[in-house]
Amino acid sequence: MTKTINLTLKIWRQKGPEAKGKLETYKANDIPTDMSFLEMIDVVNEKLTLEGKEPVAFDHDCREGICGMCGTVVNGRPHGSEKGTTLCQLHMRHFSDNDTIVIEPWRSRAFPIIKDLVVDRSALDKIIQAGGFISVNTGNAQDANAIPIPQETAELAMDAAACIGCGACVAACPNASAMLFLSAKVSQLALLPQGKPEAARRAVSMVREMDRLGFGNCSNETECEAECPKEISITNIARLNREFYKAGFFSSEK
Amino acid sequence: MQLDAKIPGGPLAGKWDRYRFELKLVSPANKRKFKIIVVGTGLAGGSASASLAELGYNVKTFCIQDSPRRAHSIAAQGGINAAKNYTNEGDSIWRLFYDTVKGGDFRAREANVYRLAQVSNNIIDQCVAQGIPFARDYGGLLANRSFGGSQVQRTFYARGQTGQQLLLGAYSALMRQVGAGKVEMFPRREMLDIVVINGQARGIVVRNLITGKIETHASDAVVLCTGGYGNVFFLSTNAMSSNVTAAFRAYKKGACFANPCFTQIHPTCIPVHGSYQSKLTLMSESLRNDGRVWVPKNPGDKRFPRQIPESERDYYLENKYPSFGNLVPRDVASRNSKEQCDMGKGVGETGLAVYLDFEDAIKRHGRDVIEKKYGNLFQMYEKITAQNPYETPMMIYPAVHYAMGGLWVDYNLMSSIDGLFVLGEANFSDHGANRLGASALMQGLADGYFVLPYTIGGYLAGTSLEKITAGHPAFRESVEIVNNSIEKLLSINGKRTVDDFHRQLGHIMWDYCGMSRNDEGLKKGRKLIQQLGEEFWENVLVPGSDKDFNQSLERAGRVADFLEFAELLIIDALARKESCGAHFNEAYQTKENEAMRDDKNFCHVSAWEFAGKNKEPVFHKEELKFENVELSQRSYK
Numbered sequence: 001m002t003k004t005i006n007l008t009l010k011i012w013r014q015k016g017p018e019a020k021g022k023l024e025t026y027k028a029n030d031i032p033t034d035m036s037f038l039e040m041i042d043v044v045n046e047k048l049t050l051e052g053k054e055p056v057a058f059d060h061d062c063r064e065g066i067c068g069m070c071g072t073v074v075n076g077r078p079h080g081s082e083k084g085t086t087l088c089q090l091h092m093r094h095f096s097d098n099d100t101i102v103i104e105p106w107r108s109r110a111f112p113i114i115k116d117l118v119v120d121r122s123a124l125d126k127i128i129q130a131g132g133f134i135s136v137n138t139g140n141a142q143d144a145n146a147i148p149i150p151q152e153t154a155e156l157a158m159d160a161a162a163c164i165g166c167g168a169c170v171a172a173c174p175n176a177s178a179m180l181f182l183s184a185k186v187s188q189l190a191l192l193p194q195g196k197p198e199a200a201r202r203a204v205s206m207v208r209e210m211d212r213l214g215f216g217n218c219s220n221e222t223e224c225e226a227e228c229p230k231e232i233s234i235t236n237i238a239r240l241n242r243e244f245y246k247a248g249f250f251s252s253e254k
Numbered sequence: 255m256q257l258d259a260k261i262p263g264g265p266l267a268g269k270w271d272r273y274r275f276e277l278k279l280v281s282p283a284n285k286r287k288f289k290i291i292v293v294g295t296g297l298a299g300g301s302a303s304a305s306l307a308e309l310g311y312n313v314k315t316f317c318i319q320d321s322p323r324r325a326h327s328i329a330a331q332g333g334i335n336a337a338k339n340y341t342n343e344g345d346s347i348w349r350l351f352y353d354t355v356k357g358g359d360f361r362a363r364e365a366n367v368y369r370l371a372q373v374s375n376n377i378i379d380q381c382v383a384q385g386i387p388f389a390r391d392y393g394g395l396l397a398n399r400s401f402g403g404s405q406v407q408r409t410f411y412a413r414g415q416t417g418q419q420l421l422l423g424a425y426s427a428l429m430r431q432v433g434a435g436k437v438e439m440f441p442r443r444e445m446l447d448i449v450v451i452n453g454q455a456r457g458i459v460v461r462n463l464i465t466g467k468i469e470t471h472a473s474d475a476v477v478l479c480t481g482g483y484g485n486v487f488f489l490s491t492n493a494m495s496s497n498v499t500a501a502f503r504a505y506k507k508g509a510c511f512a513n514p515c516f517t518q519i520h521p522t523c524i525p526v527h528g529s530y531q532s533k534l535t536l537m538s539e540s541l542r543n544d545g546r547v548w549v550p551k552n553p554g555d556k557r558f559p560r561q562i563p564e565s566e567r568d569y570y571l572e573n574k575y576p577s578f579g580n581l582v583p584r585d586v587a588s589r590n591s592k593e594q595c596d597m598g599k600g601v602g603e604t605g606l607a608v609y610l611d612f613e614d615a616i617k618r619h620g621r622d623v624i625e626k627k628y629g630n631l632f633q634m635y636e637k638i639t640a641q642n643p644y645e646t647p648m649m650i651y652p653a654v655h656y657a658m659g660g661l662w663v664d665y666n667l668m669s670s671i672d673g674l675f676v677l678g679e680a681n682f683s684d685h686g687a688n689r690l691g692a693s694a695l696m697q698g699l700a701d702g703y704f705v706l707p708y709t710i711g712g713y714l715a716g717t718s719l720e721k722i723t724a725g726h727p728a729f730r731e732s733v734e735i736v737n738n739s740i741e742k743l744l745s746i747n748g749k750r751t752v753d754d755f756h757r758q759l760g761h762i763m764w765d766y767c768g769m770s771r772n773d774e775g776l777k778k779g780r781k782l783i784q785q786l787g788e789e790f791w792e793n794v795l796v797p798g799s800d801k802d803f804n805q806s807l808e809r810a811g812r813v814a815d816f817l818e819f820a821e822l823l824i825i826d827a828l829a830r831k832e833s834c835g836a837h838f839n840e841a842y843q844t845k846e847n848e849a850m851r852d853d854k855n856f857c858h859v860s861a862w863e864f865a866g867k868n869k870e871p872v873f874h875k876e877e878l879k880f881e882n883v884e885l886s887q888r889s890y891k
């Protein structure tokens with residue numbers, strides 16, 4: 001039979017970007033433990049709605065841990081305390097009866113709050129616009145098997161490419177740096193032969209854009225890696241640094 | 255209205271080449287004079303936006319999510335097909351074409367499907383050039399795997415995250431064009447109406463989901479890439495925001511809706527467990543490559559799976575379909591699971607599940623190999639169910655997954671409204687009555703990278719377009735319609751939440767219009783939906799304001815459209831008096847309980863035209879002509 005638990009929730013409520021926010025307390029009773037965290041919030045929201053109150057705004061979409069839309073800080077940890085798990089894939093079986101859970105939005109200068117738990121992460125798209133691509137127009141490609149790529153390299157590129165762009169790394173970082181996010185893209189593309197021609201320019205212009213957008217610097221705190229729901233490795237940051245310095249030494253991209 | 259599919263004449267293999275040559279061109283210098291709106295940033299919308307901008311058009315692109323990278327295509331797991339024949343198994347454009355037409359139970363257009371198979375190879379080339387880290391073998395060349403409904407290995411994949419990687423490829427191309435100033439990107443916008451002037455699509459009305467502001471955008475053509483409508487069943491594998499709103503509002507403005515009853519129910523999903531559940535999770539079909547599907551031979555056998563000896567297991571797909579085994583197409587696999595559960599052989603707490611077992615595969619290939627192929631899927635399964643599929647078989651059950659039906663389009667991918675193009679899952683064009691695995695990603699990218707960029711040029715070059723701005727009265731009219739409906743939703747102040755209505759709608763659809771249908775049930779379902787629709791407009795409770803970020807209001811609008819659309823889906827199911835692919839009407843089956851088509855009377859596309867509120871939609875028929883393949887009873891034995 002399904003087990004149920006009772007919880008006290010302290011949820012950040014904030015009407016809009018300019019409004020002052022505060023933690024409000026709610027009860028969530030008889031929550032089945034095989035429910036997901038977001039389904040638990042759904043239940044709270046249904047109740048609030050029927051009481052004539054405004055439900056809690058929170059971002060979510062795929063509920064499969066892949067779109068990167070969901071994410072709040074749960075008891076001080078982005079996406080909660082389960083390793084390698086997005087909030088939508090976190091299940092209530094990891095909580096105990098009578099727990100108090102504090103739920104807050106990502107906090108970073110580069111991610112202004114829109115409402116309650118919803119933040120504006122468009123800065124991450126801007127970093128990609130600055131160079132997170134290979135410049136190949138549709139129709140310009142040669143046969144896909146023309147360049148063999150060692151399996152190991154492809155796997156490493158895939159490890160980096162698994163980033164879902166949720167912003168947990170930024171939320172986890174004491175400096176609110178986006179280095180893990182940025183380095184994952186730079187690594188993926190720098191590892192592959194197709195991405196090499198632009199590697200230097202890409203690294204420099206993406207880092208520059210990150211600085212411009214108000215993200216902090218990386219000081220090797222490694223909390224990003226610990227909190228990343230896709231377990232993206234900080235070796236990507238080392239790879240980015242190498243690309244960045246190479247660019248400084250050998251190319252005109254300064 | 256007269257539907258003309260505009261299928262070019264001549265031999266099948268040469269149609270697309272010749273047609274492209276005959277299409278009028280917009281010269282490079284003139285392209286920047288045209289404005290194109292693209293709604294949606296999945297594989298179809300992302301690839302179309304980027305490709306159009308690369309050609310020089312001015313593009314405005316819209317999506318619901320906070321970033322174009324989060325479109326639902328991101329969730330596709332298993333892979334993408336192409337006719338590369340890298341495996342030397344005798345694959346070819348012709349074979350991919352044939353498998354797709356047959357898999358679709360002969361209810362798709364030959365010419366469209368052939369073109370899809372032709373451009374499939376270009377897609378893989380393009381994606382590799384973009385840096386998509388497809389799986390590779392030890393020699394560094396691309397790896398392939400099998401998928402249902404095919405006997406060759408033609409599926410390219412990136413672990414269990416193929417959709418994510420393909421979408422991030424299209425997204426990066428799109429971001430490059432945003433950076434270059436050729437695409438203006440509007441995230442967190444929901445399209446709520448399409449504006450038609452002189453019979454031509456000339457713009458859209460959207461709601462800014464952050465501020466609640468209603469915005470108008472004018473253009474020379476509109477491209478809808480808004481995905482599928484599976485969420486009309488409430489529980490499905492689709493993302494929470496997937497909707498029919500954009501397509502349905504276009505339908506109300508004159509775009510015909512084709513084959514809405516062709517809804518795919520995917521055989522391998524995590525079973526339902528609990529009434530609070532918000533969505534169902536797909537376990538990729540690729541798992542059927544190595545997993546074996548079985549149930550206990552004796553109904554009601556409640557032993558743990560590992561305690562049931564081989565002799566008391568029924569590997570029903572392998573037994574019934576020896577040549578395809580576990581790799582039969584989805585409609586066949588789903589119906590067979592239902593049949594086993596109906597016989598009382600279902601497993602798990604609810605009895606609505608069958609086993610998908612990896613024991614043999616792990617014995618044969620070793621755990622490492624299986625982990626490399628499916629590691630992230632196994633992990634996802636364990637997170638949700640708290641069971642370890644390396645040790646105990648997975649439990650799976652069918653769930654609503656994909657919409658083969660969609661807005662009717664011609665060979666140019668243009669709907670029955672001039673200048674309104676429809677791409678990806680939102681159109682009806684290539685999969686007939688059942689889609690084969692790994693073909694939706696292929697179709698979305700084919701449409702966006704390699705079809706629309708040519709055909710839209712032909713339209714723009716050959717059409718005279720009046721100069722208009724968003725100040726045109728037609729925009730004001732649309733804004734008024736949109737505002738009225740929002741005001742109405744907020745003012746009802748009833749007693750039931752939006753989700754409550756949506757969940758009930760889902761139950762009705764699943765019970766009366768699901769895997770197995772009959773006329774009586776369909777009629778009953780239709781009545782129930784009408785009643786629910788009436789109640790919705792009297793008793794729905796939508797909190798908050800329209801001048802604000804209001805997710806309840808967003809959902810209310812979508813559910814209102816689902817309620818109306820559900821009825822259309824049932825009307826379509828009732829009108830199709832045959833069984834084919836995903837549409838299984840119990841009155842039409844073979845002795846072996848397989849779908850029995852009626853090619854004499856139903857070898858057509860059913861396209862429905864909106865006739866006004868509470869009026870029966872008008873039926874239009876597009877006859878399907880098969881000149882190259884012979885219609886046969888599908889057999890996977």
Ligand SMILES: Cc1cc2nc3c(=O)[nH]c(=O)nc-3n(C[C@H](O)[C@H](O)[C@H](O)COP(=O)(O)OP(=O)(O)OC[C@H]3O[C@@H](n4cnc5c(N)ncnc54)[C@H](O)[C@@H]3O)c2cc1C
Pocket residue numbers: 293294295296297298299316317318319322324325326327328329330331332333334416417443444445446479480481482491492493496497499500536538655656677678679680691692693694695696698
């Ligand atoms: C879980 C899962 C796994 C799958 N696996 C595979 C697979 O392995 N292989 C395969 O070939 N296919 C697979 N499919 C199917 C395939 O992923 C989809 O059919 C395909 O990605 C749809 O792409 P699309 O571009 O048409 O739409 P989507 O990716 O759904 O994008 C829709 C876009 O439209 C926008 N939008 C929608 N409505 C509005 C509106 N009213 N206003 C503004 N914007 C709007 C959304 O924001 C989004 O950007 C899978 C599907 C699911 C659900």
Ligand code: FES
Pocket residue numbers: 059060061062063064065066067068069070071086087088089
């Ligand atoms: S909702 Fe998509 S990752 Fe959580």
